Amino acid sequence: MTVRFTKGHGTQNDFVLLADTRGDLDLTPEQVRLIADRRGGVGADGVIRLAPTAALARSGEDVADKVLADAPEAIWFMDYRNADGTVAEMCGNGVRVFAAFAESLGLVDLDGGDALVLGTRGGVKRVVKEPGGWYAVDMGPWYLPGGTDAAAAGTDALVRAAGWDAARPGLTVDLGNPHTVVALPRVEDLADLDLTVAPAVEPVPPHGTNVELVVPLGEEPAADGVGTVGRVRMRVHERGVGETRSCGTGACAAALAVRTWAVAGVDDPAAVPTTWFVEVPGGEVRVRLLDDGHVELAGPAELVFSGELDLT
Numbered sequence: 001m002t003v004r005f006t007k008g009h010g011t012q013n014d015f016v017l018l019a020d021t022r023g024d025l026d027l028t029p030e031q032v033r034l035i036a037d038r039r040g041g042v043g044a045d046g047v048i049r050l051a052p053t054a055a056l057a058r059s060g061e062d063v064a065d066k067v068l069a070d071a072p073e074a075i076w077f078m079d080y081r082n083a084d085g086t087v088a089e090m091c092g093n094g095v096r097v098f099a100a101f102a103e104s105l106g107l108v109d110l111d112g113g114d115a116l117v118l119g120t121r122g123g124v125k126r127v128v129k130e131p132g133g134w135y136a137v138d139m140g141p142w143y144l145p146g147g148t149d150a151a152a153a154g155t156d157a158l159v160r161a162a163g164w165d166a167a168r169p170g171l172t173v174d175l176g177n178p179h180t181v182v183a184l185p186r187v188e189d190l191a192d193l194d195l196t197v198a199p200a201v202e203p204v205p206p207h208g209t210n211v212e213l214v215v216p217l218g219e220e221p222a223a224d225g226v227g228t229v230g231r232v233r234m235r236v237h238e239r240g241v242g243e244t245r246s247c248g249t250g251a252c253a254a255a256l257a258v259r260t261w262a263v264a265g266v267d268d269p270a271a272v273p274t275t276w277f278v279e280v281p282g283g284e285v286r287v288r289l290l291d292d293g294h295v296e297l298a299g300p301a302e303l304v305f306s307g308e309l310d311l312t
């Protein structure tokens with residue numbers, strides 16, 4: 001079976017995108033692994049199938065029914081798979097690239113001011129395009145599974161990475177998919193880190209976790225002259241992939257964890273920035289805490305090339 005694909009990336013977190021507008025492509029884990037293979041296939045951190053939300057509902061994905069109940073306009077669904085063939089609930093960089101792909105297919109006119117409302121296994125997401133060409137995604141609600149105790153302590157997990165003498169404290173953050181964020185003291189510690197092996201997390205997360213290693217870089221004046229913004233540098237080891245050059249949900253988790261740590265250390269939480277720039281090996285994204293408690297992710301999305309692939 002031959003399928004047409006498009007290769008795209010968001011800050012070098014790269015994806016193979018498949019337009020399954022009729023919703024009849026039954027993608028197996030083996031096919032996903034073949035597509036994502038950097039030697040035997042196209043090569044990518046993940047595979048994204050664009051399909052009708054109604055088709056996923058028909059195939060028994062309960063979350064697709066909920067998406068349509070919450071937002072009937074979310075007619076397209078991002079079916080996200082990690083490079084190892086596993087299904088993931090959400091991908092923040094993937095949503096931006098999905099939006100660029102939907103534009104290329106003529107399904108939405110973001111330059112004309114439309115918004116794309118789409119379904120994911122992590123719920124409904126809304127994407128708009130900013131004047132500079134970045135895509136801004138309302139990622140919806142987020143939470144700390146460890147609750148207020150974890151927020152006050154700044155930790156609810158222990159993380160061990162290759163070469164470390166001792167475990168370091170981590171904070172669990174849920175963006176629809178699971179994350180564990182660990183702070184390192186110096187940018188050199190981040191640069192020297194060996195992420196060829198997945199960091200070990202305790203308690204062991206029931207569905208695995210993405211692990212973000214971060215160095216808070218402080219605050220700087222906002223470009224519009226109003227208040228300050230925060231800055232964080234991050235590397236990430238993704239569940240189902242390995243180290244990647246960026247992770248959008250991971251950038252949100254990193255900014256939210258650093259903000260949580262900052263809030264715990266000051267008398268006036270309102271003084272802590274709500275906007276954070278997250279530097280990743282593949283570029284930079286912006287994370288903003290919205291007034292309604294949702295988190296927004298903004299950054300670039302690029303489509304690079306298209307082709308045909310034999311999946312048989």
Ligand SMILES: N[C@@H](CCC[C@H](N)C(=O)O)C(=O)O
Pocket residue numbers: 013046082087088089090091092093094177178210238239240241246247248249250
């Ligand atoms: N790169 C993505 C996250 C992809 C899914 C992740 N590996 C998981 O299993 O949760 C992003 O940009 O958010």
